Structures are given as C-alpha cells and as structure tokens.
Amino acid sequence: MSTLDLIDVTKTYSIVTAIEPLSLKIGDGELVCLLGPSGSGKSTLLRIIGGFETPTSGKVLIDGVDVAFDPPEKRPTAMVFQSHALWQHMTVFENIAFGLKLRGFSKQEISRKVEAGLALVGLQDYAKRRPSQLSGGQRQRVAIARCVVLEPKILLMDEPFASLDQHLRDRLREEVRQIQKTLGITTVFVTHGQDEALSVADRIVVMSMGRIEQVGTPGDIYATPATPFVASFIGDMNMIDVTVANGGIDIGGITLPVTLPDGPATLAVRPEDIVLGSGNMTSEAAVLRIVNYGSFIKITAALNGVQWKVQAPKTASITEGAALPMSISRYQIFRDDRIAYRSDEA
Numbered sequence: 001m002s003t004l005d006l007i008d009v010t011k012t013y014s015i016v017t018a019i020e021p022l023s024l025k026i027g028d029g030e031l032v033c034l035l036g037p038s039g040s041g042k043s044t045l046l047r048i049i050g051g052f053e054t055p056t057s058g059k060v061l062i063d064g065v066d067v068a069f070d071p072p073e074k075r076p077t078a079m080v081f082q083s084h085a086l087w088q089h090m091t092v093f094e095n096i097a098f099g100l101k102l103r104g105f106s107k108q109e110i111s112r113k114v115e116a117g118l119a120l121v122g123l124q125d126y127a128k129r130r131p132s133q134l135s136g137g138q139r140q141r142v143a144i145a146r147c148v149v150l151e152p153k154i155l156l157m158d159e160p161f162a163s164l165d166q167h168l169r170d171r172l173r174e175e176v177r178q179i180q181k182t183l184g185i186t187t188v189f190v191t192h193g194q195d196e197a198l199s200v201a202d203r204i205v206v207m208s209m210g211r212i213e214q215v216g217t218p219g220d221i222y223a224t225p226a227t228p229f230v231a232s233f234i235g236d237m238n239m240i241d242v243t244v245a246n247g248g249i250d251i252g253g254i255t256l257p258v259t260l261p262d263g264p265a266t267l268a269v270r271p272e273d274i275v276l277g278s279g280n281m282t283s284e285a286a287v288l289r290i291v292n293y294g295s296f297i298k299i300t301a302a303l304n305g306v307q308w309k310v311q312a313p314k315t316a317s318i319t320e321g322a323a324l325p326m327s328i329s330r331y332q333i334f335r336d337d338r339i340a341y342r343s344d345e346a
C-alpha cells in the first residue's frame with residue numbers, strides 16, 4: 001500500500017507563486033501524469049513530493065505520514081531526472097548498486113537486486129559498460145533501474161524522455177508503463193506532452209499557472225474538459241466566441257440549442273464532431289485546405305467568417321475549393337471560465 005496525499009500545498013519563491021493552494025490524492029499503484037505548459041508548476045510540485053523543495057505550507061503524506069520537511073534520502077521516494085545524471089566513472093552495475101550500498105545491503109543482495117533491475121529494463125548484457133558506451137535510451141533505462149531497485153513507495157519521473165527522439169520516447173514510455181504495472185508502484189510522471197500523458201496515465205492532473213485545472217482519466221479529460229484551458233490544451237478544439245440568445249446560438253446558419261441565459265460564451269467543438277457534406281444547405285462551408293494524415297484527413301473550412309478545423313475519414317470525398325454543408329454533432333459551451341453546457345448531457 002503506497003498512497004500519496006497532498007493537502008493544501010503551496011510554494012512561493014519571494015514574489016513568484018509557483019503553486020497555489022492545491023490538494024491531490026494518488027492511490028496505490030496509480031500512474032498519474034502532471035501535465036501542463038512550461039511554468040505551470042509541474043516540476044515544483046514533483047520536487048516537493050521528492051524532497052528537493054520544501055512547500056511554503058501544506059502537507060505531503062505518504063501512507064499517511066507527513067514527509068514535507070524530510071530530505072530526499074529520508075523519504076520512500078526515488079526520482080528519475082530528465083538528464084540521466086549517471087556517474088560516468090562507474091559501470092552500469094556500479095551505478096545501479098550505489099544506492100543499495102548506501103542502504104547497507106550485503107554484496108549478495110546487491111548483486112541479486114542489480115541483476116533483477118537490469119533484467120527489468122532489458123540490459124542484462126550491459127552491466128560492465130560505462131554510461132559513455134550506451135545510447136541515450138539505454139542510459140535512461142539505467143536511471144530507471146537505479147531508482148526501481150531501491151523499491152521506493154513512490155516513483156517520481158521528471159520529463160524522463162524529453163531528450164530522446166520520438167520513436168524511442170514512444171517505446172520507453174510503453175516499457176515504463178509495463179514496469180510500473182508489473183511492480184504495482186505508485187508513480188508520478190511530469191510531462192508537457194499531451195500524447196505522453198494520454199497514452200500512459202491512469203489519471204491526468206492538468207496544471208496551469210500553479211493551479212490544478214482538472215483531474216481525470218485520459219478519456220474524461222478529452223471528452224469532458226472542465227475549463228476552457230483544458231479544452232484547448234488537450235487535443236484539437238475549435239474555440240469560438242458566440243452569443244447565446246433565446247435558447248440557442250447561431251453560427252452561419254447552423255442553430256445549436258443551448259439551455260443557458262442569454263449572453264456571451266465560448267463554443268468548443270472537436271474537429272471530429274464536425275461533418276462536412278451533410279446538413280442544412282444554408283450553412284455552406286468553404287473547404288480551404290486539406291492535409292492527408294494517411295488514416296484520416298484534416299480540413300480547414302471557413303463558415304461565417306470563422307476558420308474551422310475539421311477531421312474526416314480518409315474515405316471522405318472532399319476537395320479543396322468545394323462548398324459543402326456543415327453540421328456539428330457534439331459541442332460544449334464555456335462561460336465564466338467553466339463548463340456551462342454539453343450537448344450530450346442536455
């Protein structure tokens with residue numbers, strides 16, 4: 001059982017507020033991604049959990065014990081950093097063994113644990129190499145093994161694959177997910193890449209300006225964003241200023257029912273929720289540009305003086321320059337920085 005409970009945590013650096021008061025519970029064996037743009041407070045929060053920063057106020061409970069002011073080595077946590085920070089003068093084996101030695105394990109135990117760690121990351125044959133003789137991906141695997149052999153209650157990862165190319169990043173991400181599930185280790189993973197978060201996380205914590213915007217499963221975050229920030233940050237979204245009047249909004253001949261008081265609002269529509277080629281003939285959109293992604297196409301279309309991002313199956317017979325009726329199958333309305341209406345929950 002390893003749970004993490006952040007209670008009213010804040011962090012202020014002189015005049016900069018890095019973390020506004022926030023609380024978050026992470027369950028045993030969960031992999032949670034902290035996701036947000038640069039400067040949103042992700043690393044600060046991770047460093048507070050790992051003991052590399054102290055919070056200005058609040059509690060950091062691991063299995064119910066407050067560790068907020070314990071140094072990193074006194075905590076049941078281990079952190080994989082963005083740059084692998086391996087000791088260059090030591091072999092792979094020695095790098096992984098180092099923390100175990102400090103903890104006073106016997107030679108035999110160290111050997112057994114290091115071998116198991118190497119096997120876990122698929123580097124059994126690399127024990128005698130030095131970090132300089134490894135690829136970037138292999139070095140990061142060593143960094144992961146070095147943490148995992150310590151059997152921390154909470155594994156922390158700070159953009160661990162940021163320096164690797166896309167292909168390798170995708171592979172290592174899957175491997176980490178596999179290792180994490182095999183060991184059942186509670187993990188907090190920082191990333192600014194939404195694909196990374198959507199593909200590995202059990203739950204995503206979306207952060208902006210030191211605040212938590214939303215916590216949810218990847219599916220929830222994508223389908224039911226709670227704020228305009230989440231709606232526009234995760235996936236493609238058409239965000240259009242509109243006016244609600246008499247129970248609806250009108251955009252270039254398309255009328256969408258909305259049960260909200262009259263007034264300004266923001267309409268949010270996913271590109272895949274727009275259909276070109278069916279709908280009211282009074283709502284003709286001009287197809288400006290088509291980009292072929294192989295399994296689907298992305299279209300830029302103009303309607304009512306607004307450019308819309310549309311996604312369609314590759315089989316759609318749509319050509320640049322065409323004028324096609326447009327319809328919207330699913331939409332959400334934001335007002336006062338919060339979700340105010342969803343068409344499929346009406």
Ligand code: ADP
Nearest residue numbers: 013016017018037038039040041042043044045
């Ligand atoms: P992220 O990891 O999301 O990019 P950070 O946690 O690094 O964001 O930073 C959050 C905010 O705190 C930023 O405004 C950043 O400039 C500020 N900050 C982070 N570390 C320090 C520091 N040591 N001193 C002053 N300000 C800092």
